[in-house]
Amino acid sequence: MVSFRSLALWRLILPLSILVLACPVWAAKVKLDPSHWGHPAGSACVSCHTKSSAGLTQQWQSGAHAEAGVNCMDCHQAERSDVDAIEHEGQTIATIVSPKDCGRCHVKEFTEQQGSVHAEAYAIIEDRVPALAHNIGGVPMQGASCDQCHGSRVKVRGDGTLDPATWPNSGIGRINPDGSKGSCSSCHGRHRFSKAQAREPSACVRCHSGPDSPDKEIFEASKHGMIYAAHRDEMNLDAAEWVAGRDYTAAPTCVTCHMGAAGKLPSTHDVGLRNVWSLNTPVSKRQLLVMFEDGHKLEIPADVPAPRRGTELTRVDGTVGVVKAVVPPERRRQAMSLVCVECHGKGFTDSFMSQFDSVVELYNAKFGEPARAIMDNLYREGLLTLTPFDEPIEFVYWELWHDEGARARHGVSMMSPNHAWWEGMYLVGRNFYARFLVAARALAGEQADALVDSVLSASEHHRWLDDPDQASAILGFMGGEAH
Ligand code: HEC
Ligand code: HEC
Ligand code: HEC
Ligand code: HEC
Ligand code: HEC
Ligand code: HEC
Ligand code: HEC
Ligand code: HEC
Incomplete structure (x- = not known):
């Protein structure tokens, strides 16, 4: 996952600085004041779209955003200078509401998601798509398969509309016209954007199933899946907070182990944080988690010396970052085990x-x-x-x-x-x-x-x-x- 240029740098290295995963230092929870939403043009969008696309308007209406007064324009508004801006019924809007747009109000989730392996899901395939997708399939297959899970590099046509070869998809590492990565509606189906729905294993299994990442099949075949199926009604999925061991104890879901809060361990939108191994490589390696000054992260094998604080490393997407801290595999294992001990010895x-x-x-x-x-x-x-x-x-x-x-x-x-x-x-x-x-x-x-x-x-x-x-x-x- 790291470029060869940076390989040489790892060898210069000395001590590890250890970061306590149980302490969300990089994730200050910031929220906009309600005076920042409730855009006056929003009600016209709603009344017309109640007729022209009743389904999506109804879904918005049933979600937390409508309840809090966050309307269509609060999310879809755009600047004239945005590449994907379109004029629509007297307003400047964009069809794509990117993670960066959501991040205006949800800073913590945005920052964690941008720094996660999920955000790199398109970057890791960009140079490999031709070999696999194109030899066996062809260009249309890429849009209908790889891109639906990994995401695409979304292209905008001259008039601000989106190129159908690259959109729609809600791929987990999609490169958006504003440069931000991924799509929050990968897991939070729109336009309800519910957290209860995202806690279900079904939020993950659209992508995590099949021959190479059969997590759906594995979970269902495990004792956890067995207990979850029998006691789903005790899972308290609608709770405002969802801490394993406190708000529910029946069984863990994908989210419990990879994202959810458990005891003192905080929840995170970075799904890779608690994993020790690379499991989808020819040879598995324990992985160091490198954290950069700008909030991004990178996994590198733990059998080379860890990069020192202040070192520059080239990341998956080609950008260069300055190392802030390195989390060793034992720390990551400790975080995952904190989840288990809420229910096991x-x-x-x-x-x-x-x-x-x-x-x-x-x-x-x-x-x-x-x-x-x-x-x-x-x-x-x-x-x-x-x-x-x-x-x-x-x-x-x-x-x-x-x-x-x-x-x-x-x-x-x-x-x-x-x-x-x-x-x-x-x-x-x-x-x-x-x-x-x-x-x-x-x-x-x-x-x-x-x-x-x-x-x-x-x-x-x-x-x-x-x-x-x-x-x-x-x-x-x-x-x-x-x-
Ligand atoms: C008078 C009716 C009307 C109003 C008002 C209206 N829309 Fe639409 N909108 C439509 C119709 C019909 C379509 C589908 C046809 C099209 O794409 O033009 C559409 C399409 C869209 C699309 C999809 C564009 C695409 O890329 O396909 C978005 C996003 C959208 N509207 C958002 C909004 C927002 C936000 C507002 C409020 C500023 C709004 N609409 C106001 C009727 C309306
Ligand atoms: C919380 C933010 C948010 C709000 C509020 C919101 N949208 Fe969206 N909307 C999105 C996201 C995210 C997408 C997905 C764009 C993508 O990534 O492809 C989207 C996509 C769309 C699309 C194109 C996709 C489709 O299924 O046709 C339309 C049309 C649309 N929104 C209309 C509306 C209207 C009308 C409202 C108000 C009733 C509204 N949106 C409110 C975030 C929002
Ligand atoms: C059903 C969703 C889905 C589709 C379709 C899909 N992938 Fe993936 N891919 C994944 C997931 C999930 C992972 C992560 C596996 C893990 O790390 O556990 C992954 C991992 C990868 C990786 C990195 C690790 C590895 O296994 O090699 C590459 C490269 C990759 N995919 C390329 C592609 C290409 C190219 C296509 C299209 C030909 C494609 N994928 C289609 C879901 C998908
Ligand atoms: C991999 C799936 C996934 C993606 C992608 C994702 N989320 Fe979430 N999100 C969840 C889950 C699961 C929860 C519930 C976590 C919990 O309660 O333990 C959640 C909860 C939330 C909450 C509620 C937090 C709270 O404390 O009440 C917000 C806000 C949120 N997500 C915003 C976002 C934004 C913004 C993005 C895109 C930057 C995003 N999510 C992308 C899965 C996802
Ligand atoms: C203008 C501010 C604003 C924007 C932009 C915004 N949200 Fe929200 N969001 C809120 C508010 C306010 C709430 C309700 C209060 C809360 O839960 O904190 C909320 C709640 C949520 C929740 C929790 C829902 C639940 O079930 O409790 C999720 C998930 C979420 N937003 C995701 C998103 C995503 C994804 C986007 C971008 C597509 C987005 N939000 C854009 C303000 C915003
Ligand atoms: C839209 C597709 C999609 C969805 C939905 C999705 N993932 Fe992923 N996930 C991927 C892809 C693709 C990768 C590989 C990304 C990479 O290696 O950069 C991945 C990687 C991962 C990894 C491996 C991290 C590591 O350390 O290498 C975990 C764990 C994971 N996802 C958990 C989840 C969970 C839990 C959910 C549901 C809450 C979820 N994912 C939802 C596509 C998805
Ligand atoms: C009981 C806890 C638990 C549950 C439930 C669970 N996982 Fe995992 N998962 C793990 C552990 C532990 C690992 C191995 C982590 C490591 O490498 O140290 C793992 C590994 C993974 C990986 C591979 C990461 C890599 O390193 O390549 C993916 C992807 C993943 N899980 C996704 C999911 C999805 C999707 C679900 C739900 C269908 C799920 N998990 C349910 C605990 C869980
Ligand atoms: C929310 C509670 C909960 C969490 C969190 C949890 N488990 Fe479990 N686990 C259970 C339940 C309930 C069973 C079924 C008990 C039984 O009958 O054996 C189970 C069963 C198991 C089993 C099978 C035991 C057997 O005897 O067949 C293993 C192994 C296991 N869990 C490992 C883990 C690991 C490792 C983690 C953390 C990564 C974890 N669990 C997290 C609740 C949980």
């Missing part, structure tokens, strides 16, 4: 975390690292081109870490034994032995021993293949071949 929680970490380490050592080493060998010897997704083995490898491998790791982190094993590690193993190694040996030809098998024999984990009879019987059954 500390010993139980620590033991669960140790089971989780061991499986991630096993995945790395047995499959993730060897598969990556073999791919590196094939690239180095020129047996593969550097272009992504133009050779069959690149798909096999990708499915190994990105689909089956991510499923196993997500499954174990969120307590679904089915995803950890049957839909996860079992399939990783089958792919590795029966597809990946076969394809790699075929490509390596006479160099197979040096480029492929030497990697395996360096690891304890593949000794069971040393007995040729056993190996050929098992691999024959799986569809691969013994060496």
